[in-house]
Structures are given as structure tokens and as C-alpha cells.
Amino acid sequence: MEPAMQPKFRTIVTRLLAGACLLCATNAAATAASLSTVYKTIANARFVDLTHSFGTDTPVWSGFGQAKMTPAVDPTTKRPYDIAHDGFRATYYEMVGQYGTHVDPPAHFDEHGTTMDKIPLKQMILPLIVLDDTPYLVKDPNHAFSLDDLHAWEHKNGRVPEGAFVALRTDMSKDWESNPDRFKRSPFPAWKLETLKFLYEQRHVTATGHESMDTDITDKMDSETYILKSGHYQIEVMANLDQVPAKGALIVVSWPKVKDGLGFPARAFAIVP
Structure with missing residues (x-):
């Protein structure tokens, strides 16, 4: 570059950078x-808690067993910490990750899958879609939500949007505390595999959830295996889906960031317009 051009070039570059900074600031303000x-x-908006509280007597798969919650103790004296002597108290938790309302990451069923x-x-x-299985339960208490059921829902409510979280309402959650033995019954209302395949492959949803402790109506775990090995997460043991509209709400789901975690109690809630 000729010496005479250098000041002019610097001026142009300076003006361009100033313009870019102004644009960035304007965009940031917007x-x-x-x-x-x-x-x-x-x-x-209205907030709806989609999460159950859990304790030592919470329904859980018999293969895992109940949680234990005991006072945290001083490792030297073995005395439980308390507010009177220590100014604080804490709880020691011993439980499986899949406890209460919880997240199942892909790695739960896939050794190469994404951890939580x-x-x-x-x-x-995510946008929240709620599919209502309860009308079908009058004649079939263990109805599996089918592809025909989904098509009927879409005919009434419109196409399930891409990227949504789709939850299956069965009202099983109402038995969580009042009738835990009934909540743990088998069989129970759940998903049909064909419905989940359609949602993920044709509607391209991000995740799904349900009120029961399992995804499937059979012991083969075909549906849960399909979801997790397809790289998606699911939320199990959801609550209060009867308080959320079929569409139009948002769902927020969070869980502890456990390194290489395979599942953990989650907190989910809906934001309802």
C-alpha cells in the first residue's frame, strides 16, 4: 500500500469498526x-408445578428400593449437626437417581449416550404440548396412547410443533400420595411405541414425559429404549398435567449438573399464558 493511502485506509477501517460497534450496541440494547x-x-403468567415432592416413602421401582434421609454428622464426633450447636443443619441423602419426578438422559440406556x-x-x-389420555381410560384403564389418538388430537388442536416437549396426561399422579399402591400398579396407561416414533421422527419433538414411573405398557421397555437410544431425554413421574392446556404453555425443566450423571430428581414447571 502506498504511504499516501495509509491514513485514508486507517480512516475507513476506523469508521467501519465504529459502525460495527454501534450496530452491536444497538442489537444488544434491542x-x-x-x-x-x-x-x-x-x-x-400462571406457574404450574409439574413435580412431585419426594421422601423416604415415595413410590419407587422395587429394584431400586426406598431412599434414606438422615442428618449429616460431624465426621470426627459423629454427632449430627444442629442449629443450636453449629448454627446449621444438613441432610445426608442416599437414593437412586431415578427417584420421584426425574430425568432419564440417553446414557441411562446407552453407554455412548449423552449424560445429564x-x-x-x-x-x-421448550414449548409444552399435553396429550390427554384420560378420555380413553373410561373404557380402557390401561390405554396406550396410539397414533390414531395423536391424529385425533392434531385434528382438534393443530400439528405438534417441532422442538416441543410432549407430555402424556393420564392423571396417575393423583394416586402418588393418596394411593401409592395403585400408582405402582401394572399394567398402567402409557405410550404406544408407534406414537413416540411418529413424534420424534415426523414431528421432530425434543423430549417427552409422562406421569408413570415407566414409559412402556410392557416389560420389554421398547419405548424407553427407543427414546434414550435415539439421543433424547425424558421426564418421568410428572404431576399436575391436568392444570395445563393442550398447547400454548412453556415447560422449564432443570436438574443438578452431576458429572457423567445417569439420572436424578428433576424440577419441572409450566408457564401458562
């Missing part, structure tokens, strides 16, 4: 304003 509007909308700490954050807030 994004912040947009997020502020989103927050105000969310703050005025590596599930993308963007997959933890």
Missing part, C-alpha cells in the same frame, strides 16, 4: 429490551 418484555410477560450434565440448556425450556 435484545435486552426484548428480554425485559419477555420477563414481564412471564412474571404475569451434557444435555444442552436450550433443551430445558
